Amino acid sequence: MTDVVKLECHDAIAIVTVDSPPVNALSAAVRRGISESVKQAIADPEVQAIVLTCAGRxxxxxADITEFGKPPQSPGLGDVITELENSPKPIVAAIHGTALGGGLEVALGCHFRVAxxxxxxxxxxxxxxxxxxxGGTQRLPRAVGPELAVKMIVGGxxxxxxxxxxxxxxxxxxxATxxxxxxxxxxxxxxxxxLRKLRDDDSKLQAAKADRSxxxxxxxxxxKKARGLEAPFAAADAVAAAIDLPFDEGMKKERDGFMKLVTxxxxxxxRYAFFAEREAAKVSGVPEGTKPRPVTRVAIIGAGTMGGGIAMSFANAGIPVxxxxxxxxxxKRGLGVMQKNYDSTAARGGIPADAPAKRxxxxxxxxxxxxxxxxxxxIEAVFETMAVKKEVFTAIDAYAKPGAVLASNTSYLNIDEIAQVTKRPEDVLGMxxxxxxxxxxxxxxxxxxxxxxDALLTAVAIARKIAKVPAVVGVCDGFVGNRMLAARGKQAEQLLFEGALPQQVDAVVTKFGMPMGPFxxxxxxxxxxGWRSRQDRGIKSEIADALCEAGRFGQKTGKGYYxxxxxxxxxxxxxxxxxLINDTLNKxxxxxxxxxxxxxxERMMYPMINEGARILEEKIAARPSDIDVIWLYGYGWPIYRGGPMFYADSxxxxxxxxxxxxxxxxxNDPTLEPAPLLARLAAEDGSFATLTQRAKAA
Incomplete structure (x- = not known):
């Protein structure tokens, strides 16, 4: 036994309890503790059955994924599960909270499961x-049948x-567990x-053996949505092995697939993205002990596309709006759009039939x-001009109760300037x-x-409560994501003047893994x-302007770049x-x-990375991993490439x-010269990962 696994006996029943906060992950100590406790219970002649359960939530x-990539420690998880399965005494897994990954694999190695x-x-x-x-890809199909197993393993x-x-x-x-x-x-x-040993029970595989479809x-x-990803297809191959091969051969197929993927x-x-998302929720520069303000009621100003979508996010989480x-x-128009969105989602089976009315x-x-x-x-979600934002915030300041957090859903505008029109700038931020x-x-x-x-922590906490991934950024034009996107947009436009066509540029970007290209x-x-914005600022973009002058505004008019x-x-x-492009270039x-x-x-990706380096220099983002989180969850960056800063290191x-x-x-574009931070890291043969590690240590 170890400090993280305890054994106690209630006459004939041995209770093995894992107690390794916060989530009882399968560290080497936990694996060793389970193994030693089960062996002790098996050796005890008074014990007739064993219950495996967990303390805490x-x-x-x-698994303890911090062990991935490190030298393996004994006993291995597979060995522990085999010990459970081969126990001559019945073992019952008693489940509460979540039995995920290795946790469910442990439970599958037991003879019975309750929850x-x-x-x-x-x-x-x-x-x-x-x-x-x-053994998950081999035992789960035997427990539930291949169809549900595929949904759980390939879908995740x-x-x-x-x-x-x-x-x-x-x-x-x-x-009770x-x-x-x-x-x-x-x-x-x-x-x-x-005792039901799943390895020996092929009864639920027979239908798929007879009908492969x-x-x-x-x-x-x-x-169907796994474009570019390797793991879903490898997982499907491993489940196929459960249908086609004897158990031990299927286990070898699973292990080979796992080792290929993990390296x-x-x-x-x-895995980097998994940790980056959790790191992004940690806010620097906040005094220890600071607590978020309570939020029980939310007001959203503007029932358009953004305001309506934000309102739905809160309603989805059960928060009144x-x-x-x-x-x-x-x-009326905004509420109608929300109702239609909910109804169509329910019709597709995405939410229960009674969910639209409740939400x-x-x-x-x-x-x-x-x-x-x-x-x-x-949360203000009105038209994206400073004059309108200031007018709204002046009114909010007059009506809002003391201590309310005032947030703007601006994608570019200066939050400091917006805050100045209120008497409570400490309550103002961007969401x-x-x-x-x-x-x-x-x-x-x-x-x-x-x-x-505390206002900042309130926004972070409420974002997480409504199932968003929060990333704290500083004030600048476009913040992090749109500022980097602008650097890409500039190069995309320039490429048209040099000879590329929209479909070529977009094809390169989508082949990389982005959901769509810039055009x-x-x-x-x-x-x-963009055309009206350029006109207001006296800026020309000859190709884009020519498209608009020809009435080509995009999907809304049935023609644009396409x-x-x-x-x-x-x-x-x-x-x-x-x-049109040829004529413009000739002129x-x-x-x-x-x-x-x-x-x-290179011209689509490297200028964005360069802008990311400037953002870090200016401390607009606290960590390179925060930039990656923003691009992964806000712009569709392919998760298997980790984010632009992770990609840069690779x-x-x-x-x-x-x-x-x-x-x-x-x-002849000096803005493309490497940012000082990028140049320094390159000269040192360094990486953005080292900056993230330093930020964690700090």
Whole structure:
């Protein structure tokens, strides 16, 4: 036994309790403790059955992934599970909280499983670029059948206790874990139930053996959105081995797949993203002991696309919302869009049939800014101009109660300037949601010069409560994500003047793994928005301006950089655009050249990385990993590439700095010269990862 695993006997029943906060992860000490306790219980002639349970808020929630990449320590998880399975005495896993990953694999090695009604069981390794490596792909299909196993292993999402009971993953739902497990163990003894070793039970594999389509259709459904990812397909192959091969051969197939993934670049990136997300929630510069302010009521100003999406995010989390508009017509339109969104999601099976009514009941639509008076958090989501923002915040300041947090959903504007129109700048900050706000996970929390620490923590806490990933940033034009996006946009536009076509640039970017390229994204947003902004500032962009002058505003007009067939959002290359680009270049006296894809990729990615280095120098972001979180969850950066700063390290900062210097000279654009931080790290043969490690240590 060890300090993290305890053994006690209740006459004939041995209770083995894992107590390793916070989530009872399967560290070497936990594995050793389980093994020693079970051996001791087996050797005790008084013990007739064993219950494996956990203290604290959860069952074993997974492997200790900090051990990945380090020399293995004995006993291995697979060895411990084999010991459980081969026990001559019945072992019951008693589950509460979450049995995830290695935790569920341990439970599958037991002869019986019980769980409390709100327990969750799953094998989410695929989300770390892995597959279960301790028998999960072989035992789970035998427990529940290949179809559900594919959903849980290839999809990575857990199931609840009721579904687990229905499919045979657990044997009973109990009221309390340890007591329920003990009572069930006594029932097993009283009824002389045979020990069920999943490795020896192929009964639930027979249907898929007879009809392979049961398996292949389940895999197709779970992998249709897995573009570029390796782990889902490797996981599917491992489940196929459970159907096709004897248990021991299937285990070897699983182990080979796991080892290939765990040493691969994709899993390294996905594990990095896992830790980066958790690190982003840690806010620097906040005095110890600072607590967030309580938030029980939220007011949102503006029922348009962003305001409505934000309101839905709060309603989805069960938080009441007052949604405020300036007129009845705008309010009615906004509420109608939300209702339609909920109804369509329910129709697809994304939420329960009764969810739309319940969630809409939490959204109270009203007219007039005076209705902010009872809110603990007020989020402004009105038109993106400073004049309008200041007008709204002046009114909010007059009506809001003392201590309310006042947030702007601006994507570019200066929060310090907005805060100045109030008498309470310490309560003002930015909460930049991403569209569609009810879907996208990121929320940039913008800390202004006078934002109070408890106001900042309030925004971070509420973002997490509504299932967003918060990342704290400083004030600058575009903050982190949009500022870096602007650097990419500038290069995308320049490439058209040099000879590339929109479809070539977009193809390179999507092949890299982004959901869409810059020109398709422009068509989606509407090209007229940028056109009007350029006109206001007296700026020209000859190709984009020519498209708008021709009435090509993007998807809304059925043509922009691409053409769109009626009712379709699929971008189609348009010969008219190539003609328009050629005509524009001829007028400017420019000649097109062949632009290689490799150059396009470098000019799309390296200037963003360079801007990220400037952002770090200016302390707009606290850590390189925060920048990566913003791009992963706000802009669709492929998770298997870890984020732009992680990607930069994988490419090599010296190479990136050299290429940026080359492009700065080749295009006569001094802004492409490496930022001082990037240049210094490149000269030192350093990395952005070292900066993240230093920030953690601090």
């Amino acid at each position: 959860t069952f074993i929630a997974g 409390v009604k709100d327990a969750k069981l799953g094998l989410p390794e695929v989300k770390l670029g892995l597959l279960p490596g301790a 999402d857990p199931i609840g206790a009721a579904v687990a009971l229905e499919h045979g993953l657990i044997d009973e739902i109990v009221e 340890a007591a329920g497990g003990e009572a069930f163990a006594r029932k097993v003894l009283a009824e002389s139930r045979p 049961i398996f292949t259709q389940a895999v197709a459904a779970m992998t 691969g670049e994709q899993s390294k990136a996905q 007052t949604l405020i508009e300036t007129g009845e017509e705008q309010l 809409m009941a939490l959204i109270n639509g009203v007219v007039g800014l005076e209705h902010v008076k009872d809110a603990d958090l007020i 930049h949601f991403f569209s569609p706000a009810n879907v996208m996970k990121l929320c940039e929390i913008v800390r202004a010069d006078k934002t109070a620490p 398709a994204m422009g068509d989606l947003a509407g090209l007229d928005i 053409k769109y067939e009626a009712g379709s959002r699929a971008p189609l290359p348009d010969p008219e655009v190539e003609t 400017l006296g420019l000649k097109r050249r062949e632009v290689p894809d490799e150059e396009i990729l 490419v090599g900062l010296k190479h990136i700095a050299e290429r940026l210097s080359y492009y700065a000279k080749a295009t």
